[in-house]
Structure formats: C-alpha cells, structure tokens
Amino acid sequence: MTDTPAPHHIPDRLDNPFTAAVFSWEALLVAVAVAIFAVNSFASPYFLDAWSLSDLTFNFTEKALIALAMALLIISGEIDLSVAAIIALASTMMGMAVQAGAGTPVLVAIGIVVGLGCGAFNGVLVTRLGLPSIVVTIGTMSLFRGIAFIILGDQAYKGYPASFAFFGQGYVWWVVSFELTLFLIAAVVYWFLLHRTSFGRRVFAIGNNPVAAQFSGVRVGRIKFILFCLTGLMAGIASVLITSRLGSTRPSIAQGYELEVITMVVLGGVSILGGAGSILGVVLAAFIMGLVTFGLGLLNVPGIVMSIFIGLLLIIVIALPILWRRVRRERFA
Amino acid sequence: MKAFLRYREVWLLAAIVVLIGLISTRFPGFADPANLRQVFNDTSILMILALGQMVVILTRSIDLSMASNLCFTGMVVAMLNAAHPAIPIPLLIVIALLVGLVLGAINGLLVWRLNIPSIVVTLGTLTIYRGATFVISGGAWVNADQMSAEFIGLQRAAFLGIPVLSWIAILVIALFFLVMTRTALGRSIYAIGVNPTASVYAGIDVGRTKFIVFCISGMIGGLCGYLWISRYVIASVEVANGYELNIIAACVIGGISIAGGIGSVGGAVLGALFLGIISNALPVINISPFWQMAISGSAIILAVVLNARGERRQGRIILKKAEAA
Numbered sequence: 218m219t220d221t222p223a224p225h226h227i228p229d230r231l232d233n234p235f236t237a238a239v240f241s242w243e244a245l246l247v248a249v250a251v252a253i254f255a256v257n258s259f260a261s262p263y264f265l266d267a268w269s270l271s272d273l274t275f276n277f278t279e280k281a282l283i284a285l286a287m288a289l290l291i292i293s294g295e296i297d298l299s300v301a302a303i304i305a306l307a308s309t310m311m312g313m314a315v316q317a318g319a320g321t322p323v324l325v326a327i328g329i330v331v332g333l334g335c336g337a338f339n340g341v342l343v344t345r346l347g348l349p350s351i352v353v354t355i356g357t358m359s360l361f362r363g364i365a366f367i368i369l370g371d372q373a374y375k376g377y378p379a380s381f382a383f384f385g386q387g388y389v390w391w392v393v394s395f396e397l398t399l400f401l402i403a404a405v406v407y408w409f410l411l412h413r414t415s416f417g418r419r420v421f422a423i424g425n426n427p428v429a430a431q432f433s434g435v436r437v438g439r440i441k442f443i444l445f446c447l448t449g450l451m452a453g454i455a456s457v458l459i460t461s462r463l464g465s466t467r468p469s470i471a472q473g474y475e476l477e478v479i480t481m482v483v484l485g486g487v488s489i490l491g492g493a494g495s496i497l498g499v500v501l502a503a504f505i506m507g508l509v510t511f512g513l514g515l516l517n518v519p520g521i522v523m524s525i526f527i528g529l530l531l532i533i534v535i536a537l538p539i540l541w542r543r544v545r546r547e548r549f550a
Numbered sequence: 551m552k553a554f555l556r557y558r559e560v561w562l563l564a565a566i567v568v569l570i571g572l573i574s575t576r577f578p579g580f581a582d583p584a585n586l587r588q589v590f591n592d593t594s595i596l597m598i599l600a601l602g603q604m605v606v607i608l609t610r611s612i613d614l615s616m617a618s619n620l621c622f623t624g625m626v627v628a629m630l631n632a633a634h635p636a637i638p639i640p641l642l643i644v645i646a647l648l649v650g651l652v653l654g655a656i657n658g659l660l661v662w663r664l665n666i667p668s669i670v671v672t673l674g675t676l677t678i679y680r681g682a683t684f685v686i687s688g689g690a691w692v693n694a695d696q697m698s699a700e701f702i703g704l705q706r707a708a709f710l711g712i713p714v715l716s717w718i719a720i721l722v723i724a725l726f727f728l729v730m731t732r733t734a735l736g737r738s739i740y741a742i743g744v745n746p747t748a749s750v751y752a753g754i755d756v757g758r759t760k761f762i763v764f765c766i767s768g769m770i771g772g773l774c775g776y777l778w779i780s781r782y783v784i785a786s787v788e789v790a791n792g793y794e795l796n797i798i799a800a801c802v803i804g805g806i807s808i809a810g811g812i813g814s815v816g817g818a819v820l821g822a823l824f825l826g827i828i829s830n831a832l833p834v835i836n837i838s839p840f841w842q843m844a845i846s847g848s849a850i851i852l853a854v855v856l857n858a859r860g861e862r863r864q865g866r867i868i869l870k871k872a873e874a875a
Contacts, residue, residue, distance in 0.1 A: 298795075348854050349808045351612075355795055356802075356850030363844025370840045468840075473792070476614075476673060489667045519689065521787060525681030532660065532674040539664050 242486035246501040257512035271392035273511040278396040281503035294491030301474035302361035307331040307456035312374025312466040328457040336449015340442040365468040374466040385462025408496040424491030558805040593826025594719035600800040602770025610810030611668035617793035618679035623775030628692040628785035654768010658761035692785040743811030
C-alpha cells in the first residue's frame, strides 16, 4: 500500500529451478497445509470423513471466490474493502425481489448485476477521479451496507424459493458441493487469466510500476476498472451463494468478511504492495484457513479464539521468509 | 483572507457550522451551547482515537488494530477494577496506557524490524488482540455493578462545568498540537510521510520513528480502552467491534491524506466532530439511525473527492517525480 518498499537484494547467482521450487511460497503453504491436516486427523476422530471434509469447504468457498479477484486487484496495487458490504447490498436487493415475487433465475441475475454495479462504482471513483482505493472503499463500504440498513433496518428478508437453495446447499456429485465446484472452476479461470494471458502480464506490470506500464502502452485505468468490476462480480456471486445457504437476508450479513478475504490473499503470498503473487498460493491459503477453522471447530474451540490462530498464522507466515532470507544473507555476505 | 481560505480546516469548520444550522432548522435546541458541549463530550473518545491514528497515517502507515487494542485494554482495566476495587483510578489509567503501549510496540516492532507492511501487521493483530480479550475474560462480561463508583464516575465528574472526559480530550488535543507543531518528532513524522527517501538523507531514522508512532497509537488505544469502558459501563469481547474504520473515516473526513504527509491536529478533531454531530443529530431530527452508516459513507467519499483536488499541488508532483526516478 503506502509503505516504503525494502531495497532490492540482488543475488550473485540464481537458485536452480529445483531449489527455487522447494523454497517457494507455495511449497511453504503446502507444508503448512499438510501439517495442519495431519494435526487435525490426530486431534479429532471426526476429521477424516468424506462428509466432514465436505462441510469444511463451506467455511471458505464464498470468501475464497472473492479472494481470487481480490488477488488480481491487490497485485495491481489497489484494494477493495467494500466486498462484504457489496454482499449485504446484493443480498438485500435479492430479498426485495423475492417480496415482489421474483423467481430463482431473476434472483441470481439481480445478485450478480448489483455486485457488478457496485464494483463499477468503486472502479469509476478510483480510476476516473484518481482517488486512493483504500479510502474510497472504506467510504463505499459504509455506503453500500448503509443502504442495506436503510432498506431493512432491523428486519430480515425470508421466503426464498426452494429451487434457490441449490446454490448454497446443493451437491453436484456425492460430497462435492456446488460451491466447491464453482470455486474450483473459478480458480482455473483466474489462474489462466493471471498467469497465461497478456491481461495477466499487464496486471503484474501495473503493480510493479504503474508509470512505466502507462508508458509501455498499458491502459492502466481501464485494466484497474475491469479488476474492480471483477471483484464486485465475485462479491455478487458470493452473495448469491451465502444468501442461498442461509435462506435469509439481514443487513449485517457477511460482516467482517473483507478482512478475512484480504488475509487469505496476503497469506497466499500476494504482495500487499502489489506486483507479485499467484493464484495457486491464494487457493492454498483458502484451504489452509478452512482447515484451521474447521479443525479447531471440531475441537470445540470458539470462533474468536480461532481468529487468534488466523492472525498469528498471517504474521508468522509473512515473517518467516523475511527472517530466513536475513539469516541466509548474513551467512553468505 | 485568500490564504486563510486555502486551509482545509476552515472549509471543514464551515461545513460543520452549516450542518449545525441545517439541523437547527429542524430541531432549534441543537445549537444550544449546553447541547453542543454534550456533542463534544460524546465525540471525545473518537477525537482522541483519530489523533492517535493520524500520526500513524502521516507516516504512510495504518493502524487497523486500535479498536481491538481498546477492547483488550478496556477488558484488562475492567477486570482489575472488578477484582481489586481498591486500586486507585489514576493507577488504572497508567496501567491502561502501559498495556496499550505494549500492544502498539508489538505492531511497531514488526513494522520496524521485519519491514512487514503495517496494513498486514495490524490486520493480524486486529484479530489477535480481540481474540486475546476473549481468552483473558473467558467470554464473560464485566457489568456496571462489578465496577467501582470511582471507575465509572471519574469521567462524569464536572470540572468548571465541563465533564472530565471532555477535559481529557482537550488535554490530548493540546498535547498532540504541541508535539506535531513544536517538536522535532512532529517534523520527522511529516517529513517521513512527504518523502521517506529524503528523510533518510536528512538524518531521520524512518524505522524508529514509525515504531514511535505505533507506540503512540497504542497508548491512545489503551487510554480510550479505559474511557470507553467507564463511559458505556460494559466490558465484553464485542466492544468497539469494527470501530477501526470509524477512526480512519474521521481522519479521512478531516483531510488527512492516506498517502501520508498531509494532515493536521485540527483536521482530525473536526473530522471526528463531523461524524459525532451526524450521529447525535439523526435521532433528534427524526431520521432513523439506520441512515447513519450511509450518510457517513457518503461523507467519506465526498471528503476524499474534495481532498484529492486540494492535494494536486505543483510542489508535491515534483517530489513524486523525483521519487519515481
């Protein structure tokens, strides 16, 4: 964000591909995930069960869907704190449509369009008016959720049609839920977009040096605008899923999700200063957070104590490579 | 006169006067000095917190953990008071300041020594400090009947017709004003925000100064922990949940640039007052309190748009170019 970047350390020779892979961020995340998985299997007899593991995925798929788009946004050097508020507003709009007698296809369309619209609103404020995204989205976060509060107050919308429940509660095959399937497909799409297309290269270029990217012919404003729209779109999709799963809408829905989504992205190795990161890392981080919360839940650890573990995990996983590099540099200096 | 109008604080003050005027047309008693004193008192905690956040934002950092720090420290002093009512309140305030200082120093050390971006560090400690509150309290509340009369009564005692809480706010404002305008530390904080590279060449220890501002915001969080608990007379894990964004909102409305280096004590105070007036006015002019969130959201967006226009000054652009090169 606004912190000063550390001076670059340029090594005398590059690591060979094998050592690079072993010491990569993703390898660290895989190791952490395996460790947590093993600990969980020993700690609770209920953990290693197909249905338990399936339930586990419901913990994070909605947030992880947003994290995919948020990763691209943060790589480009921007941030969106309003995603949870977009969920609330989109859910409220879907609730209003239900009262007016709308069917399932209309509800899904409303959720997605409202999400996209909110994302575009953020995008216009940031790219057209040149405002810092962290402040803009703190503002729109209050605005979007505020509108939900104005419409709903202390009431709740219920009475969603039975067919609407499929998105958040349905299974595609055996224990594989619709949410998980959607997340895996989205992950592949975002992986392709970020790592295999020129659009993805431009996102990295903008994050590393927006001025140089501009002079290289990259339409910085337009790409950032698209990224805000994508993030809004994913929040809209997440809103459909969570509303379908809960079967009701309150204005306080998904409160605090934005910080969990960002934690997921940062834990996944995306630099908060922009310019670096991978979709694989974000997907692994999503599974790690799901494993931690679910495993601790099986041990009857309250949610607020779990958040300590998530917070510690975030700081430790970020701090370890920094300390490791420092030790290595001192040894070879 | 022209130079006078360039100050953002003047415009903000004008906006506040217009706001009070508008509210008075609907509810004539609002502009009454007694009522305004009440609004000031209600907003005192937010003003103090906004000042603590301001020094952090000025150095291009951010402290998202202030509300969790407030929650944790508040719980510590409330439990101490419930268990040992004999501990004098001034000592409890010193304890609150120290606990807050330790929490702030943890943030500061991670930012200074490991060079982790402050938004990541404080995002982590945001959840850790609130979780720690649950651990020390076991999820239990400390209620009004468990707190001693002095614990609750101190900030409500009137001195020269004004509650002690307001006096504390005035004292903190004066202290910050002195530090920011009259000391080397204050100048260093601004310098780091405007141009960290130049600050290093000017002999400022950027890392250490960042450590100090996190210690300051931590102490402020701790102090407000006591003030908040003794004002709302309940200590629980949910205290000030999500309030970190209100604090930042007050700063943003007050014209403090999130990019660092721009902002003043007066701005932070007025930004907090603006939010305080809105939340106080809505009930008396018969607007549902559910409108408050959307109104403050709009105010934030409007403030950023206006601030951005003010910040596009020639001098700053030259510095940015030099920095990019």
